[in-house]
Each structure stands twice: as structure tokens, then as C-alpha cells.
Amino acid sequence: MFALDPRLQQDTQLVGDFPLCSLLLMNESRYPWFILVPRRAEVSELFQLDGEDQQQLWRETTALAETLKDAFSADKMNVATLGNVVGQLHMHVIVRRREDAAWPAPVWGKFAPEPYSAEQVEAIRSRLGLVLGNDFRFAEE
Template structure:
């Protein structure tokens, strides 16, 4: 049975589900920072997924990155699967702008997280609903 790592539950807000991955929002309002987590048990590396799931993960990652780049007018998209702290396989998809708080350094550990206000999350979800019109089932409010 798939269980989301407790650190991801603690640090992220649920946005919805792609066919393979949970779509999460890192609770740091400094950056539009999303996390995709394949709903597969005990997977820590991409190569542990079967070939179909590997293709689906890449499809969902690139679809999300391209959509976010256009939606948030990114200067650069950071896409990474590190797993040094949270070993459960997850892909970070981060919108970067030259004027963001960490540019040009990585966002990890640069500044303490600045949590989203409820209204900011609501607006962000509404914005995403307009652009992620296929393949995503959004978490309903209060769910």
C-alpha cells in the first residue's frame, strides 16, 4: 500500500493527482515549488519504476514544468529528483526567476520557508485549474 512520506506531508500542501503522481505544493510562498510523487510502494529511484511508469513520470514532469514555465513566466525551471533527505521517489518542479530570494543558488536551505496564506493557496489552485485542464484531478477544498 502506498503511503506518502511524513516529511512530504508535513512540508507540502496537496493539490491533486495526475494518473501516476500526487501533485503537491511545497509550503514556501517564496517560489512556485511543486513536488510530484509516484503512487508506488517502496520506490526510491526512477529505475525502480517499470518502463511504463518511467514514461508516465517523465510525461507528468515535463507537462507540469512546461505549464508552470508559461503560467508563472519563469526565467528557468528547476527539475530534480534528489532524495538525500526524503528517500521516497519524488520530483521537484520549481519555477525560478532572476529576482527570487535564492537566485541563482538552489532553493534548498537558502531561507526558512515562508508558509502560504490560505487565500494564496486558493488563488494558486484556481490559476492551476485554468491551465492543467487534462490529466489532473484537483483536491477539493477541505479534503
């Protein structure tokens, strides 16, 4: 049975669900930083997903990255699976801009997190609601 890693649960807000992945918003307002988590139990590596799920993860990742690049005027999209601290398979999709606080360095570990306000989260949800496809379901608020 799928369960979200407690560290991801603590550090993020659920935005909604694609067919395979839950979409989370990292609670760090300096960067539009999203995380896709395949809803599959005990998966820590891409190769542990079956072929169909691997393709679906890639479709969801690329669709999200393209949407975010346009919606947030990104200079560069950072897309990666790392998982050295959180073992559960998750894909980071981060909007980077040349003027962001950490540019060009990685976003993690640079500063103490600066959490989003409820208004900022709602603004992000509204922006995404205009561009995400029919396959996406927003989480109940």
C-alpha cells in the first residue's frame, strides 16, 4: 500500500494528482519547486517501476516541466531524482531564474526554508489550474 514518506509530507503541500503521481509543492517560497511522487509502494529507484509506469512518470514530468517553464517564466528547469535523504522515489521539478536567491547553485541546503503563505499557495494553484490538463485532479482544500 502506498504511503507518502513522512519527510515529504512534512516539507510539502499536496497540490493534486496525475494518473500516476501525486504533485507536491515544496514549502520554500524562493523557488517554484514541485515534487512528483509515483503512488507505488516501496519504490526507491526508477528501474523498480514497470515499463508502463516509467513512461507515465516521464510523460507527467515533462508535461509538468513544460507547464511550469511557461507559467513561471523559467530561465532553466531543474529536473532530477536524488533521494539520498528521502528514499521514496520522487522527481524534483524546479523553476530556476537567473535572479533567484541561489542561482546558479542548487536550491537545497542554501538557506533556511521560507514557507509560503496561504495566499501564495492559492495563487500557484490558480495559475496551474489554468494550464494543467484534464488528467490532473486538484487536491481537496
